[in-house]
Amino acid sequence: MNDISYKKSLSSSDKVLVAQFGKFVAHHRIKQNRTQDEVADAAGISRSTLSLLERDGQTxxxxxxxxxxxxxxxxVIDTFDVTEEISPLAYAKMKKKVRKKASPQKDNNRVGESDELSW
Known part of the structure; x- marks a missing residue:
């Protein structure tokens, strides 16, 4: 969202903002060349409910x-996705725990054991 549209949204009334939902639906329905009856039937709602939605968004x-x-x-619902954000402090602590180099291999042969490999 750019600054201009954000400022416009801030100054708009709730009624105007809700009406934008209806305009959005009507625009895309017409763009898809679908009638209110077709969309309403497919959505399982009455045509008058769809008409009300498109007129003023009240639904x-x-x-x-x-x-x-x-x-x-x-x-459009993706806009409302919530993602976990990690604080810079938590990220620094997490990075501190990450290993930076490998440890030397421990010798598993004990005194008195043969050097043969066992499978």
């Missing part, structure tokens, strides 16, 4: 996800 999250799935747009 459940579950409905929104179902429509995204039908339109093959679930990739």
């Amino acid at each position: 459940t999250l579950n409905t929104f996800i179902r429509v995204l799935r039908v339109l093959d747009l679930l990739y």
